[in-house]
Amino acid sequence: MTALHDHDRPVPLTIGHLARRTGVPVRTIRFWSDEGLVPSDRSSSGYRVYDAAAVARLDLVRTLRELGLGLDDVRAVLSRRRGVGEIAQAHVRALDGRIRELKAQRAVCVLLARTTGEPDERSVALMNDLARLSAGERQALIDDFVTEVFAGADPAAPGAGIADGMRTLPSELPDDPTPEQVAAWVELAELVRDPDFRARCREMAVAGTTEPAHAGRQADPAAVAEHAGAAEGAGVDPASPEAAEVLARIPGVAELDAGARSAMADTVELFSDRRVERYWALLGTLNGWPAREPVIPAFEWFAAALRAAPAQSSVQP
Structure with missing residues (x-):
């Protein structure tokens, strides 16, 4: 995109002309100009005008913003404090996380669509919250449960051997989790938070510590x-x-x-x-x-x- 020319002399564009030619709303161009991302001059009558360099800068800013970069990252690229490649790599990681989150949300919606009747509000909120958890957060929830249940248990007791198995979670929910997997995770999280279930597992874990005859x-x-x-x-x-x-x-x-x-x-x-x-x-x-x-x-x-x-x-x- 270039400014208009009059006998080989560039003619600056007004903000309205620039908006029509680029498809970027006037209010957005004005905001980017105020933020120092797109340079502008003033005409003799006080209106904003943009030259060819400003138009090129606008195209770059628009592209970076459409890719999801924040204003600070855009500003860093324009000032050459950070390279586009460096910022793009960080943005790819962020996008990957967002994609996983959206796919998990999609699976939640599919699960809800299959539900007959009016779903319980608390269950829906819990389902959505748990689907967003990272792998580390999911593992921490299970580790907390297992640590409490098996604390001080004799490793040789008949019930203590299940501790390692009970920690076995996948490192990540699949990139495209099925509704069944989301439902399983929600049910599992509710189960390990149940005090009665924790107490029952604790009873099994310490069994045999004081009564070795159980083994026979x-x-x-x-x-x-x-x-x-x-x-x-x-x-x-x-x-x-x-x-x-x-x-x-x-x-x-x-x-x-x-x-x-x-x-x-x-x-x-x-x-x-x-x-x-x-x-x-x-x-x-x-x-x-x-x-x-x-x-x-x-x-x-x-x-x-x-x-x-x-x-x-x-x-x-």
């Missing part, structure tokens, strides 16, 4: 999941004779007396919590782990069958 009263988890899981899925009553037959298929259970079965049931119930299993499922969604069928219902059924078995065996011929 555990059934094979795979066998429990297979046999008790099938029985639970089939609706078998834990107090029925059929349940006793299921227990007999689990190694090490048949030879236990009533006291030992009750003790085993105590251990199973101690380490069986649907909320803890949900925690792992949410981590799986965030980390892209393969989905697994819930197993806690099988262990709940197993504990109930263990408690019912001694009383039932006393009436068997």
Whole structure:
């Protein structure tokens, strides 16, 4: 863009002419001039006028502003205190963060669009706030939970080994998070903030520290999941004779007396919590782990069958 010419002599443009030729509003040109970004002179009648150099400067300022640079950065470029490349690199990083934020917000909106009925205002606000958290802020939230739950726990205790796994968050939500991942993160954040959940995990973490005998009263988890899981899925009553037959298929259970079965049931119930299993499922969604069928219902059924078995065996011929 150049100023008008009259017989090879540049004719300065008024601010109105410059606005029409560049598409930049008069008020914006006036503001940039007042800020010293676009130089101007005054005509004999006192109006602002712009020469060819000012027009070129306006084009540069407009380009830098359209790229999102702030006035201070534009001023630094114009004064050659900072190079365009240096500022552009910093701006790329800022844009990347903004893009991630917008994609997370988009996933939140998609999730809300799927919601039937009127969504809870607090949940919507929480969902939007958590979606904006950086990876470090998300990790800090989980680390705070794990540190509180496992503080002072014996590393050799049966429940303490889950600490490292409970810290396993992805370094970043995906650049384009799915609504399911946003929902998982929101639910996970609410879960770790729940005092009751923290207390329950703490109970599991320190289990065995003062009662090492817990380690000797555990059934094979795979066998429990297979046999008790099938029985639970089939609706078998834990107090029925059929349940006793299921227990007999689990190694090490048949030879236990009533006291030992009750003790085993105590251990199973101690380490069986649907909320803890949900925690792992949410981590799986965030980390892209393969989905697994819930197993806690099988262990709940197993504990109930263990408690019912001694009383039932006393009436068997």
